[in-house]
Amino acid sequence: MAKATVRTILLVGLVWALLAQTVLAEEVRRYVVEGSKAAELDACVEPTERMRRMHFEFIKHQRIATVHQGIRGTKYSLAGCVDCHISYDEQRQPQPIDRPDQFCGACHAYAAVDLNCFDCHASVPNRSEDSPEAQAAHQALGLGPLGSLAQTHAGGGER
Amino acid sequence: MKDENRATHESTEHRGIDKERRALIGAAAGVGAAMVAPGVVLHAVQAQADPRSEPVTSDVRWGLVIDTAKCADGCSACVDACNEENGLDLQTKPGRESEEKWDRQKAVWIRKVKLQDNQTGRITNLPMMCQHCEDPPCVDVCPTGASFKRADGIVMVDRHLCIGCRYCMMACPYKARSFIHEDLEGQLTSVPRGKGCVESCNLCAHRRDYGEDSTACADACAAEGHNAIVFGDLKDPNSIISQLLKELSTRQIREDLELNTGVRYAGV
Numbered sequence: 072m073a074k075a076t077v078r079t080i081l082l083v084g085l086v087w088a089l090l091a092q093t094v095l096a097e098e099v100r101r102y103v104v105e106g107s108k109a110a111e112l113d114a115c116v117e118p119t120e121r122m123r124r125m126h127f128e129f130i131k132h133q134r135i136a137t138v139h140q141g142i143r144g145t146k147y148s149l150a151g152c153v154d155c156h157i158s159y160d161e162q163r164q165p166q167p168i169d170r171p172d173q174f175c176g177a178c179h180a181y182a183a184v185d186l187n188c189f190d191c192h193a194s195v196p197n198r199s200e201d202s203p204e205a206q207a208a209h210q211a212l213g214l215g216p217l218g219s220l221a222q223t224h225a226g227g228g229e230r
Numbered sequence: 231m232k233d234e235n236r237a238t239h240e241s242t243e244h245r246g247i248d249k250e251r252r253a254l255i256g257a258a259a260g261v262g263a264a265m266v267a268p269g270v271v272l273h274a275v276q277a278q279a280d281p282r283s284e285p286v287t288s289d290v291r292w293g294l295v296i297d298t299a300k301c302a303d304g305c306s307a308c309v310d311a312c313n314e315e316n317g318l319d320l321q322t323k324p325g326r327e328s329e330e331k332w333d334r335q336k337a338v339w340i341r342k343v344k345l346q347d348n349q350t351g352r353i354t355n356l357p358m359m360c361q362h363c364e365d366p367p368c369v370d371v372c373p374t375g376a377s378f379k380r381a382d383g384i385v386m387v388d389r390h391l392c393i394g395c396r397y398c399m400m401a402c403p404y405k406a407r408s409f410i411h412e413d414l415e416g417q418l419t420s421v422p423r424g425k426g427c428v429e430s431c432n433l434c435a436h437r438r439d440y441g442e443d444s445t446a447c448a449d450a451c452a453a454e455g456h457n458a459i460v461f462g463d464l465k466d467p468n469s470i471i472s473q474l475l476k477e478l479s480t481r482q483i484r485e486d487l488e489l490n491t492g493v494r495y496a497g498v
Contacts (some may be wrong), residue, residue: 136285138388141380141439144281150419191389191424193417 102178104158104166109174112155116146126152149188154196165195282439291383292433293362293464293492294448295474300458301355303344308357308459311450312340315434317418324412337408337423339431340447345498354498357447357459360385360406360431361483362492368398368407377428383464383492386432394426403484406430433461464492 103109115122117129133147145151156174157165169176169189179186313319316339323332345354366385368377376391377398387398387407399407407430410423417423420436434445444452448461462471474480480494 134390137439138390139378139380140285141282141382141435142285143436143439144283153419187424190413191417191422191427193419193422197419 100181102174103156104174104177106158106160107174108155108157110158116151149192150196153193157196167194169194280441282441286380286382286438288381288383289465291364291464291492292438293383293462293471293494294433294445295460295462295471295478295480296356296493296495297458297460297474297478298354298356298495298497300456301357302454302456302458303353303355305355305454305456306342307450307454307456308447309338309340309342311446312359312431313338315421315446317421317423320416320418321412321414335411337410337429339406339408339429341405356495356498358404358406358483359447359493360402360433361404361489362431362433364490364492366489367401367403367487371397371401373397380435382438384433384435384438385430386435387428387430389422389424389427389429392427394428396428398428402430403487403489 109115117125129147130149130152133145133149136142136145137148153168157168158173159165166173167189168174169186171177171180318337318339321336323329323336327335340357340359343356343358345356346352362383362385364383366377366379368385369379373395374391374393376388376393378388379385394409396409399409407428409428410425413425414423423429437445445461448459451457451459460471460474462469464471466472475494478496480496481498482489482491482494483498
């Protein structure tokens with residue numbers, strides 16, 4: 072008798088937990104913006120959960136590696152995030168990524184995170200789409216090399 | 231006593247490593263070419279090396295040799311090319327500032343300097359930029375570690391650590407550093423820049439990391455047919471720059487300070 076009650080309670084608990092999870096999952100707002108390359112892809116450079124929790128750690132690590140050790144063409148590059156997550160309006164104009172209705176800006180506004188990165192860093196891409204960082208991100212997703220063969224040099228090439 | 235030609239001396243010790251590296255690079259390039267086998271076109275288009283994936287090392291020391299005899303009066307090709315490469319031409323004068331003040335205050339990485347010997351009247355032109363000292367005073371005085379020397383000899387500012395105190399600007403004997411006084415817009419992806427930080431020539435660090443051969447200034451000078459600026463590895467005895475240093479009588483500016491600069495001048 073006592074055993075049966077425990078079982079029922081456990082079962083009810085389990086069902087409740089499952090239901091709660093589905094509800095929660097539906098409540099998670101998505102920030103990937105329509106009209107960005109990311110909107111057409113299935114995955115970020117790391118699993119989405121990991122990106123949400125850890126992206127700033129990845130970027131900061133990348134920053135030191137790039138500025139002090141000259142390491143380039145890696146998937147956590149800040150320029151790489153901008154390349155893939157940037158969205159375009161009807162006139163094909165890129166929308167600054169830190170704007171409160173855009174990818175980084177919207178979530179940071181919601182989470183009350185204030186960044187100054189884009190005081191210095193370009194908030195729209197201004198180099199070719201097949202930059203080494205874009206290539207690295209694509210390869211991280213197992214998508215193989217990006218289409219075009221033409222290589223513009225990385226520094227100040229496209230303006 | 232410091233050895234003025236430390237760079238050249240060290241090169242002998244590093245010769246072995248350098249050879250090995252070159253061999254490795256050669257092998258890697260071979261593999262790359264083989265893998266894209268049918269893509270002859272791909273191989274031809276991709277003249278540049280892969281972006282750097284290993285930390286920079288002190289196996290190389292980047293530097294410049296400037297032959298002032300070839301530096302033309304009135305030519306500003308190097309300055310213009312530097313401005314464009316590094317987005318310095320994107321700075322705009324704040325309305326309230328006078329032209330004169332703006333000319334003094336806006337960020338520049340290369341200045342054309344004209345020297346006159348008052349006794350003989352001889353005029354020398356030269357481009358002046360960060361001299362990439364082996365013992366940089368800017369690094370000594372920086373309170374946050376923002377001013378640093380990369381392993382490959384490039385002296386630069388980590389803008390993420392810079393608090394804008396400008397001690398480095400005062401410490402620099404070459405007046406090579408600039409401070410960004412205003413908010414900016416439309417920066418280049420490859421050259422971020424913002425208010426409140428110090429910056430200076432970084433020998434086109436992004437070009438180094440993407441395996442390009444030269445700097446914007448040296449390329450522009452060559453395109454003008456002057457070839458007054460030569461960029462290269464001071465530690466590689468076979469590099470053009472090392473050959474030039476062997477032939478020309480070059481000097482370090484303010485060699486009395488014993489900073490062992492990475493930029494050497496001939497004809498001064």
